[in-house]
Amino acid sequence: MSNPGFNSRTADKFVVRLPDGMRKAIEDLAGRNFSSMNTEIIRAIESHLEGQARQKILLDALQAQLPAGQVPARQQPQQQSEVDYLDGLKTGTR
Numbered sequence: 001m002s003n004p005g006f007n008s009r010t011a012d013k014f015v016v017r018l019p020d021g022m023r024k025a026i027e028d029l030a031g032r033n034f035s036s037m038n039t040e041i042i043r044a045i046e047s048h049l050e051g052q053a054r055q056k057i058l059l060d061a062l063q064a065q066l067p068a069g070q071v072p073a074r075q076q077p078q079q080q081s082e083v084d085y086l087d088g089l090k091t092g093t094r
Contacts, residue, residue: 016041026040026041
């Protein structure tokens, strides 16, 4: 995980507010892995971002398999409710 060009003094920083108990959990994990809390937090963020990227690739591949113009069933109700809501705003019924 070390980067020869990395300088902790000039690296981007971001303050994170942790829920109760999470700091201790991260500290314990870092101790078990003989690493720093920062390293464990970065690993967790990287893992999440990679998972999101994989999920998008899979969803895009599935979307590409649908016939042209067909919307997956999971998207239809939300889109319809948004249309209903906007129509209600226009007619004053919402």
